[in-house]
Amino acid sequence: LQLSERAGPTPQHLPPPGSGSTGLSPQQKQQLVLAEQLVLMLQDTNLDVADAASKLVLKWALGSAWCMQQLLLPASPLGACLHGLTLKLVDAGSRAPAQTQGAVQPPLSSPPECASPAEVSSRALSLGLKACCARPEGPALMEQAGLLQPVVVALGTATDDPLGTSALLAVLRESLEDSVRGARPSTQQQEQRQQDPSKGAVAAPASTQGGDIRPDQAAVHGLAAVMHRTLITLLVPLMKDPLLSSNVLLLCAVLLRGMLEAQGLEQQGAQRHSGSLSPSAVAASAPCASSFQPVSLSDHPLLAAIHNALDPGGPGSVEAEIAAVDAAGVLGLTVRGGEALLLEAPGSNAVPRACFSGTGSVVLSSHGVSAYGRVIAHVLLARALASNCPTPALRLAALHAAANLAGLERVHETGDRRAALLAPVAETLIGDATYMACTSAATPSPAEGLLSLLEPPFPEQRAAVYRFIAAMALRSWFAAEVVRHSTLLSLLTSPGSESRGVSGAAMPTEADNINIAAWRYAAVESLWLTAEAIQQPRTSNGPTPPLTDLPPPAAVAPGTAELAAARAALTAALPQLRESVKGGPHGRRGALNLGGLPREHQVATM
Numbered sequence: 309l310q311l312s313e314r315a316g317p318t319p320q321h322l323p324p325p326g327s328g329s330t331g332l333s334p335q336q337k338q339q340l341v342l343a344e345q346l347v348l349m350l351q352d353t354n355l356d357v358a359d360a361a362s363k364l365v366l367k368w369a370l371g372s373a374w375c376m377q378q379l380l381l382p383a384s385p386l387g388a389c390l391h392g393l394t395l396k397l398v399d400a401g402s403r404a405p406a407q408t409q410g411a412v413q414p415p416l417s418s419p420p421e422c423a424s425p426a427e428v429s430s431r432a433l434s435l436g437l438k439a440c441c442a443r444p445e446g447p448a449l450m451e452q453a454g455l456l457q458p459v460v461v462a463l464g465t466a467t468d469d470p471l472g473t474s475a476l477l478a479v480l481r482e483s484l485e486d487s488v489r490g491a492r493p494s495t496q497q498q499e500q501r502q503q504d505p506s507k508g509a510v511a512a513p514a515s516t517q518g519g520d521i522r523p524d525q526a527a528v529h530g531l532a533a534v535m536h537r538t539l540i541t542l543l544v545p546l547m548k549d550p551l552l553s554s555n556v557l558l559l560c561a562v563l564l565r566g567m568l569e570a571q572g573l574e575q576q577g578a579q580r581h582s583g584s585l586s587p588s589a590v591a592a593s594a595p596c597a598s599s600f601q602p603v604s605l606s607d608h609p610l611l612a613a614i615h616n617a618l619d620p621g622g623p624g625s626v627e628a629e630i631a632a633v634d635a636a637g638v639l640g641l642t643v644r645g646g647e648a649l650l651l652e653a654p655g656s657n658a659v660p661r662a663c664f665s666g667t668g669s670v671v672l673s674s675h676g677v678s679a680y681g682r683v684i685a686h687v688l689l690a691r692a693l694a695s696n697c698p699t700p701a702l703r704l705a706a707l708h709a710a711a712n713l714a715g716l717e718r719v720h721e722t723g724d725r726r727a728a729l730l731a732p733v734a735e736t737l738i739g740d741a742t743y744m745a746c747t748s749a750a751t752p753s754p755a756e757g758l759l760s761l762l763e764p765p766f767p768e769q770r771a772a773v774y775r776f777i778a779a780m781a782l783r784s785w786f787a788a789e790v791v792r793h794s795t796l797l798s799l800l801t802s803p804g805s806e807s808r809g810v811s812g813a814a815m816p817t818e819a820d821n822i823n824i825a826a827w828r829y830a831a832v833e834s835l836w837l838t839a840e841a842i843q844q845p846r847t848s849n850g851p852t853p854p855l856t857d858l859p860p861p862a863a864v865a866p867g868t869a870e871l872a873a874a875r876a877a878l879t880a881a882l883p884q885l886r887e888s889v890k891g892g893p894h895g896r897r898g899a900l901n902l903g904g905l906p907r908e909h910q911v912a913t914m
Contacts, residue, residue: 340378340386343368347379347389350431351422358423362435369439376443380436380453387453393432394458396425426472429458430479437480440531441487441523447530456538463542470551477555481562484532487523488566526573532566539563544609553613553628557635560610561645568644605648605678610635614649615680618687626698629691630705636688637709643730646713650681650734677733688713689741692776693757700769707772713738714779716830725837728782739785754786755793762799767824770806774827781834784842788874790835791881800832801888829893836885839878 332340346368349361369379381387422428436455440446450456459476466473540563546556605611617624617632624632639645691697691706715728729735746757761773777800780786791797799805806825 339368340384343379344386344389347386347393347432347435350393350435351428353421353423358431362431362438365435366439366442370442373443373445376439376445376449379439380449380455382453390432390436391453391455394429394436394455396429396432426475430475433459433476434479434483437483437531438487438523441484441528444524444527446524446527447534450531450534451538456535459539460542463539463546466542466546466552467549470549473546473552474555477552477559480535481555481559484528484535484562484566487528487531488525526570529566529570529573532563533570536563536567540609547609547613550627554631554634557610557613557631558638560613561635561638564608564610564648565639565642565645568648569642572644608648610639611649611678611680611684615683619683620687626702629698630702633688633691633702633705633709636684637705637712640709640713641717643715643718643727646715646730647734649713650685650737651678651731677737681734681737685737685741686744689738689745693742693745693754693761695757695760700766704768704772707769707776711772711776711779714776715782716775716779716834719782725782725841728779735783739783742780742786753793754789755796758790759793759796759799762796771824771827774800774824774831778827778830778834781831781838784838784878785874787835787838788877791839791885792874792877797881797884800828800835801884803828803888803891803894825893829889832885832888835881836889839882839885842875842878843882 343365346361346365350358352358352361365379369375378384378386379390382391423431433455436450436453440450440455459480462473462476540560543556543560546552547560549556614632614636616622617628636649639649688706688710691702692710697703697706713730715730718727719725721727730738742754746754758773758777762770764770777790781790790800803825806828
């Protein structure tokens with residue numbers, strides 16, 4: 309283990325996988341033997357042992373491209389060992405792991421007790437995926453190694469073993485999502501942040517930071533694109549399976565989101581190296597542009613499935629709606645994903661859009677609202693805010709999905725408040741849907757609707773509502789709606805409100821109070837940031853204030869007295885918001901805490 313942990317960069321002239329041990333030093337040969345021992349420990353019944361072995365192998369493999377090839381390519385003994393374990397997906401353990409010729413076989417090659425074949429294959433597959441996410445060449449190695457072939461075979465017979473397939477889908481999704489959460493910025497993003505420190509701190513460029521593996525962001529998105537291209541046609545038939553649809557939709561959302569981000573990085577890279585490109589030039593330079601005819605992204609099967617489940621005229625069940633809302637929330641975490649949900653494809657009026665090819669790839673096209681977007685936006689906001697939502701679970705899922713779409717996490721990840729915003733037409737659609745969902749005889753305004761949702765002493769619902777407010781309050785029109793309602797503003801700015809609730813009922817537990825108080829404070833922070841931004845003068849040659857000069861939804865036409873009143877309301881509320889922010893989440897005075905928003909949240913249906 310010590311030899312493996314100390315393994316440094318390997319010289320590039322070493323022989324390729326499959327060429328035997330010729331040219332390797334004794335220490336390098338020993339490293340390969342130890343690495344194979346660690347891979348075989350993935351079979352251990354003790355999860356902690358398997359997890360520790362996986363981390364050590366991953367750390368060793370990141371030492372060089374040669375180490376990565378040894379681990380992933382089946383032509384090497386080590387790669388054959390890993391592939392042998394992944395094949396347990398389609399072979400219930402009868403196929404023994406490949407043996408390393410001439411090497412001392414590890415004691416765990418035939419342990420008396422092993423984890424189940426499904427568990428072993430999931431561990432091996434997760435190790436392979438995480439390795440591919442950690443180096444830029446990972447996605448290409450994934451295709452070269454054929455690591456997804458057992459997954460392809462297993463999905464072909466998915467309905468024969470729905471429980472096993474659900475576990476496999478969860479492993480694929482969790483491996484990618486874990487990598488996305490831990491990914492360091494791409495090289496391009498690091499350069500941008502170095503040029504503009506306000507964008508946020510620059511992560512260390514190394515693959516390990518603080519002892520933890522740091523996936524490469526471009527590699528993570530590239531891997532998702534490879535998986536989308538390989539698996540999407542197999543996943544589409546499973547979207548209608550009631551036992552599998554939830555996991556299938558979530559995985560498809562992660563893959564589509566990653567594919568769109570990968571394409572965005574390619575576009576930005578092309579523009580960075582070639583200067584500002586016109587939409588037609590970018591489209592012509594797209595790697596996949598010549599391989600198929602483009603069709604609208606609104607024809608993507610995931611978006612069609614979300615629309616069909618949410619369509620009020622459709623035959624969908626509440627369970628199907630919850631699955632679709634969860635998938636919409638996953639997709640809405642990124643700007644491109646959110647715009648894909650509402651528009652024909654992601655991008656603003658000045659940026660070309662991505663289009664689904666029908667074969668798992670994308671090209672570029674024009675811009676506009678999709679046929680599905682209006683239905684998805686209005687039903688999603690109605691389920692989140694309207695009083696007639698069928699079930700509490702659906703409301704919670706919709707509130708969290710809408711908050712994702714509104715971009716709170718994007719602001720935290722980038723350090724840039726503009727990251728919350730989608731294209732103007734999408735923002736207008738969200739605003740219109742919010743007004744329509746909250747406006748009724750019982751709740752004549754969005755603020756009244758939100759207040760009514762905060763009255764019941766249900767901690768999950770209250771936390772979700774506060775999170776929704778925190779995300780939407782980054783928009784001046786929504787922030788104005790909140791601050792003009794004195795009761796709602798008082799509730800938000802009073803730390804003691806979460807010890808009793810609006811109705812006076814006691815909150816269930818201290819842990820619930822802490823979580824809810826953190827999200828209440830997040831909402832106050834967003835209101836304060838927007839109110840401060842509106843004070844900044846707009847200069848003729850300077851940048852437009854990013855969130856305050858956006859046209860509000862159609863219900864509040866720009867340039868009217870209503871808009872002036874909204875600005876006046878935010879200005880008047882600024883002192884109260886400042887005092888609340890200074891007090892912190894629990895009313896303790898101190899320095900401004902701009903990092904007070906919780907980064908993790910629990911979606912009710914996950």
